[in-house]
Amino acid sequence: MVRVLTRTPYWCRSVNPTTFLIIHDDKFAEHPFIYVKVCINEKSAPLIVFDTGCGPGAALSEDLFYKDLKDFLLHFPVAANGDCPLAIYPIVSNGGVQCRERPIIIINTHCHFDHIGGNESFSLLSSSIFASGYDEDFLRDDSTGHPDQKTPRQENSLCDTVGMRLPRYKITSFLKDRQHLLGSLESLHTPGHTPDSLSIYDHQQGVLYVGDLFYRRKCALPDHRIIFQPIMFPASGSWIDYMRSLQKLKAFIGQVEYTLFSHGKRNIMISASHTTAEVPAMELLESVIRFFDDIITGKLEPRETFLKQGEYYSLWKYDEEDPEFSVVAPSRLLSEVWEAKNSTAIDLTPTGNLRLV
Ligand SMILES: [Zn+2]
Numbered sequence: 001m002v003r004v005l006t007r008t009p010y011w012c013r014s015v016n017p018t019t020f021l022i023i024h025d026d027k028f029a030e031h032p033f034i035y036v037k038v039c040i041n042e043k044s045a046p047l048i049v050f051d052t053g054c055g056p057g058a059a060l061s062e063d064l065f066y067k068d069l070k071d072f073l074l075h076f077p078v079a080a081n082g083d084c085p086l087a088i089y090p091i092v093s094n095g096g097v098q099c100r101e102r103p104i105i106i107i108n109t110h111c112h113f114d115h116i117g118g119n120e121s122f123s124l125l126s127s128s129i130f131a132s133g134y135d136e137d138f139l140r141d142d143s144t145g146h147p148d149q150k151t152p153r154q155e156n157s158l159c160d161t162v163g164m165r166l167p168r169y170k171i172t173s174f175l176k177d178r179q180h181l182l183g184s185l186e187s188l189h190t191p192g193h194t195p196d197s198l199s200i201y202d203h204q205q206g207v208l209y210v211g212d213l214f215y216r217r218k219c220a221l222p223d224h225r226i227i228f229q230p231i232m233f234p235a236s237g238s239w240i241d242y243m244r245s246l247q248k249l250k251a252f253i254g255q256v257e258y259t260l261f262s263h264g265k266r267n268i269m270i271s272a273s274h275t276t277a278e279v280p281a282m283e284l285l286e287s288v289i290r291f292f293d294d295i296i297t298g299k300l301e302p303r304e305t306f307l308k309q310g311e312y313y314s315l316w317k318y319d320e321e322d323p324e325f326s327v328v329a330p331s332r333l334l335s336e337v338w339e340a341k342n343s344t345a346i347d348l349t350p351t352g353n354l355r356l357v
Pocket residue numbers: 110112193212
């Protein structure tokens with residue numbers, strides 16, 4: 001059941017036995033989906049938080065409580081968690097009950113402002129912050145010695161595009177591809193939306209978290225507002241990497257489901273960082289691959305093209321009443337795929353393995 005919280009900018013509900021979905025109702029209308037995994041039966045187990053939303057400065061009103069995600073996790077009683085805040089667990093000792101804080105671990109699916117907004121508070125708490133190790137330079141935040149020169153993290157976070165200060169935070173661990181971590185999790189490098197796009201598979205619950213890689217165009221918020229969100233690509237996106245990542249996830253899901261089936265278990269699900277939580281993984285992924293194949297083969301042409309920050313962007317969606325996806329990307333990303341396909345030096349196979357030969 002969805003619990004509508006009128007006094008905080010966060011809605012929270014349980015999505016599986018160990019995971020909660022928190023939706024940030026933010027002033028940028030990004031409505032990022034934040035997932036929080038808590039092992040209820042393991043008292044001192046850490047709270048694992050996938051992304052931190054748009055940050056405390058993005059609240060729609062000053063009157064709200066717990067604008068900082070850290071405060072929400074530490075202080076807001078969640079009904080589906082026995083009316084305990086998600087980061088707190090009770091300890092019964094000598095006839096009394098004491099509340100203890102769980103250690104919090106942040107995993108960033110990538111560095112965009114709507115995913116790292118709350119990182120600073122967790123960094124101050126000395127929480128671990130994990131990010132993709134695919135391209136560490138993309139996330140560098142050390143000064144170059146030129147005060148007016150932006151660091152890569154400043155540039156790539158897109159904070160400037162919405163007038164937000166880049167949160168100060170230290171990445172404590174860069175995750176490798178196919179790295180197993182924190183008991184049941186496995187990281188997968190899935191560049192394309194950005195070079196640092198990271199997917200995480202939860203082996204315990206059979207859920208694949210894909211960040212901003214893809215999600216459905218439409219969703220209803222807990223307050224019944226309907227929102228529409230295109231799959232967005234920034235200037236740092238790459239459709240060559242993207243198509244490879246989609247094929248990589250398809251192969252991964254196929255492998256995992258094959259093993260699950262042989263043990264008589266269920267299909268796996270996908271949860272994204274916008275609009276889409278816990279939907280059958282293979283069905284959604286095959287549908288998004290078909291959509292991008294139609295764009296790349298020219299079957300689906302852009303509906304509009306417009307100039308944004310000095311670059312031409314296009315919008316694609318099927319000419320239907322309620323299409324499942326829409327995408328907005330620099331038009332250049334499509335040309336790059338075409339050039340790669342025409343190049344004899346590069347083999348863009350249907351399995352998505354882009355190999356330099
Ligand atoms: Zn993003």
